[in-house]
Amino acid sequence: MSKDNLFAISLFPYLGFLWFLTRSGQMPRLALIGFYGTLVFVAVTIPAGIYAKVAYGESLANIDVLHGSAEIFLTLSNILIVLGFRQAVRAIEK
Secondary structure (H helix, E strand, C coil): CCCHHHHHHHHHHHHHHHHHHHHHCCCHHHHHHHHHHHHHHHHHHHHHHHHHHHHHHCCCCCCHHHHHHHHHHHHHHHHHHHHHHHHHHHHCCC
């Protein structure tokens, strides 16, 4: 199985994870937005990877400008997740 196929298949468990998180109603809203933001990262990474291959003949990881631009979305998602859980912990402490 290629890494591309494995990547595509891994989206289904993640979508299930998001579905259960959303339905539970117990996830801090900001953290939930961050988890959904990870899908934005995936949505940006796929076309960026295709563009890197077509335009430069390289993988996305080898084109710093494209790779860094795509990674910004993952960084923002992670920040939202951390801030969401931070808010929840602070709310519990009060």
